[in-house]
Amino acid sequence: MRQITIYDIAKEANVSVATVSRVLNGTAPVRKSTRAKVEALIQSYNFQPNGMARSLLKNETGIIGLIVPDLTNPFYPEVFAGAEHAAHQLGYTFLLSNSIGDYAKESDYLHLMREKRVDGILFMGGRVNLKQCEPHLAQELEQVASVIPTVLVNGAIRNSNLVSVLTDEGAGTALAVQHLIELGHRDIAFLGGESHMSTAAIKLRAYRKVLKDAGLKLLPEWQLMDSFSIDSGKRQMKHLLSLTERPTAVVCVNDYNAIGAIKAAVEAGLSVPEDISVVGFDDIPLAHHFIPELTTVSQQANDLGRTAVGVLKQMMEGQKVKKQHMLEPHLIVRQSTRTLVQHDV
Amino acid sequence: MRQITIYDIAKEANVSVATVSRVLNGTAPVRKSTRAKVEALIQSYNFQPNGMARSLLKNETGIIGLIVPDLTNPFYPEVFAGAEHAAHQLGYTFLLSNSIGDYAKESDYLHLMREKRVDGILFMGGRVNLKQCEPHLAQELEQVASVIPTVLVNGAIRNSNLVSVLTDEGAGTALAVQHLIELGHRDIAFLGGESHMSTAAIKLRAYRKVLKDAGLKLLPEWQLMDSFSIDSGKRQMKHLLSLTERPTAVVCVNDYNAIGAIKAAVEAGLSVPEDISVVGFDDIPLAHHFIPELTTVSQQANDLGRTAVGVLKQMMEGQKVKKQHMLEPHLIVRQSTRTLVQHDV
DNA sequence: CTCTTTTATGAAACCCATTTCATTAATTTA
DNA sequence: TAAATTAATGAAATGGGTTTCATAAAAGAG
Structure with a gap:
């Protein structure tokens, strides 16, 4: 069961695919009667244009790749929520992966995101001395970053030129x-x-x-x-x-x-x-x-996510951005700490 | 800065794109010397085939859409982990979205996933009387499910024919x-x-x-x-x-x-x-x-995720599956309950 | 040494939308 | 009324791969 394409609609409406495209995107004037005819067909076939074809042509996917170390730690979902909120407003969705600190998996996913041609990448959790310890991942990360706008969230990688958003x-x-x-x-x-x-x-x-x-x-x-x-x-x-x-x-x-x-x-x-x-x-x-x-x-995990998406957006638009974006943390005093009392025995 | 394509490689290697494709996928024998030449170029240009083009042709994206109500509730990351583990082994990645019980957003994302032509959808969290309360979402969900294999995870929707995986x-x-x-x-x-x-x-x-x-x-x-x-x-x-x-x-x-x-x-x-x-x-x-x-x-959130992916996989392969897959929960007695003691005042 | 396979390769069709360019029809302007 | 715009539309190129079909070259069979 093949899905309906723009050609099916065009044929049935006795117009060219260009016209259907114009109805779809409102990119050029279309005669009222033609538009109505096409729109009716779109409705009745419940047609939805193929995003892959569009992505291929436009060379953009509307997808941001997000690599987090461990979604099971509640901190990350919080960051995700902030990021997602911001991304949704800009019309982006996330391709998500959980690396669980597994280098091979991280490298795998990085590769995959490049193949899928995501518009940008958010890589969470940095390593010290990555180059010495995991040259393969380090290389993959740099290669990807040289082709796809990438921001490192809350992590540093020694000797790398990646843009990063992080808490101090x-x-x-x-x-x-x-x-x-x-x-x-x-x-x-x-x-x-x-x-x-x-x-x-x-x-x-x-x-x-x-x-x-x-x-x-x-x-x-x-x-x-x-x-x-x-x-x-x-x-x-x-x-x-x-x-x-x-x-x-x-x-x-x-x-x-x-x-x-x-x-x-x-x-x-x-x-x-x-x-x-x-x-x-x-x-x-x-x-x-x-x-x-x-x-x-x-x-402020939420802010972290939001900021990261903001910076990424700028990069995707081709703007120059600062190499480091630092957010200030603050102390919240609650019940688990108190004045030291001398326990004289 | 356009990315390298298979044509660039083919040209430089003095072979046709078909040959490069064959080297890339091992779909047909290629002379050793030719293969070496092509592989060297792929290496040196750090070429990676465009996944969108491939997806368009093959009509599959390797992406599963996942809609969860609230990743901030630790239960869902657990399900996600189980699902992701299973999906990763099958070569799938997740397009993730957090609906936060927002009907409009859910409907939005559903739409988007259809446009992006994900291979399957996991929809978490059901509604009672969805049809009466949110006809638009219900309709969207059914339309999508009629085109893309969809499984409902831990949720029921009255009067719907969706396949579901759920805990009893x-x-x-x-x-x-x-x-x-x-x-x-x-x-x-x-x-x-x-x-x-x-x-x-x-x-x-x-x-x-x-x-x-x-x-x-x-x-x-x-x-x-x-x-x-x-x-x-x-x-x-x-x-x-x-x-x-x-x-x-x-x-x-x-x-x-x-x-x-x-x-x-x-x-x-x-x-x-x-x-x-x-x-x-x-x-x-x-x-x-x-x-x-x-x-x-x-x-057993993990199992739930794993099972859901398993069922979805079968559906994506065109197999018939049971409408309901029920997992048995079990009680874990720890410290927050104890024998009632009579408080006689 | 022919005849049949198998190997190795290229040309071209295909996937599905967008967009440029060209053309004709309808308006507006002078 | 002729000239100049503007509207409305289609043909064809484009994006980057995969695959079928055809063909030439090499290898094996008799």
């Missing part, structure tokens, strides 16, 4: 650590994610700098790097609690880690924030519904 | 209510979502039936319908707690509602499950990390 994660982490220091904490640990991800690396660096500047203890065993999941947070916190020298507060690479950390603390019989303060990052929707409500750093 | 949500709710009854609860409330959504309607009906069969109280003021968000759960629970006759247990339309309900209870100074039992639905990843861990009904 370093500043955000500093906000979190400073908050804890102001609450009187001196023993602050860091729970991180995969160490090769730029997010994790940037946050760890910021954590170290603030502690160092404040002249506080910087123990290696308090600087953990695992992954971005809830379970990772749990594991890391368990580990911290097993140490003879325990921190009184913890900064986490994201809210999922923070939730896991709190869970582990509670399971170990501690209370948050009474016994230990925990601060997250991202401000996922759940952060202010969790018990206790999470003190966290908001990076 | 009625049975799942029954499981939840029965569990509470077995724990000794007699006063059980229901927190629902938007009443025109089939999910909500089906669950409410099941709740009523079980209570009725067990001869238990069925108060209208204990049957709430709001929305699927956390805040909705909160609002509804607050309302319940304001009643003179309070339930001792609550079944929720989803985990988000359950989390909100628990939050409201805790804010009102109650404990869950000591003072009131709460059971959710979906088993989102967070369910077993929330404090208290959620007793809930798992509908």
